[in-house]
Amino acid sequence: MTSLTILSTDLPLAPVFGLVGLAGQLTWPLLRQRQSIxxxxxxxxxxxxxxxxxMDQWSGMGVCLVGATQSTIALLAGDKPWLSRMGFAFIPVALILAYLTWCGLPSLLATSACCLIMLGRMQRDILRMRAVMLTASPFGIGYDLSVGALAGLTGAILSFAIGAAALRREWISRQRAMVAA
Incomplete structure (x- = not known):
């Protein structure tokens, strides 16, 4: 039994972090600027x-940390396309982590979701960014189902619904702008 397992049985911290993540996951699709997202x-x-x-789910933990690092670089890249393209380097890192923490289907689902989200973050266009990120939702939902992460599952489902609505909003706004121009 690892020290994290002992900690998680003494203190129910996993659900607390899951709920905070859920709150953020419900918020990000409503944001309109790439930097805020x-x-x-x-x-x-x-x-x-x-x-x-x-929860001793090391594949999920690993890809989340890779994703956070890639998001940080994408945020710092700003308008520098060469720095933004460095995000592609994180895809092999996610694949290596999946290999090192392999536990079957959960690892496959976590890695697929992570790689699709990373590809989305590298998009400069907000509409394209949202569309690519939404393709990761079924994989994230599958991962959370397979490991029993209720907060993550709830967040993934609701975030998909909110993200789809935000994508529609962006699409309509863009169409109106094109007609007006």
Whole structure:
């Protein structure tokens, strides 16, 4: 039994971090600026990484930390495309972590969700960013189902619904702008 397992049985911290991550996950799709979205995702990834670690779900923890690091670099990159493209370097890191923490289907689902989200973060266009990130939702939902992360599952489902509505809002706004121009 690891010290994190002992800690998680003495203090129910995993659900607390999961609920904080859930709050962030419900908020980020409502944000309209790339910088705000990335900042929120750093916090969300940190909370979920802690939750998964307390649950002994190392693949989930690993990909969350890789995602948080990639979000930080994407945020710092700003308008520097060359620095933004460094995000591609994190995909092999996520794959290596999946290999090192392999536990079957959960590892596959966590890594798939992480890689799709990372590809989304590298998009400069907010509409494209949202669309690519939404493709990760079924994998995140599957992961949370497979490991029993109720807060993460709730967040993944609700975030998908809110994200789809935000994508629709962006699409309509863009269409109106094109007609007006």
């Amino acid at each position: 990335l900042t929120a995702q750093i916090g969300i990834a940190g909370c979920y990484a802690t939750q998964y670690a307390l």
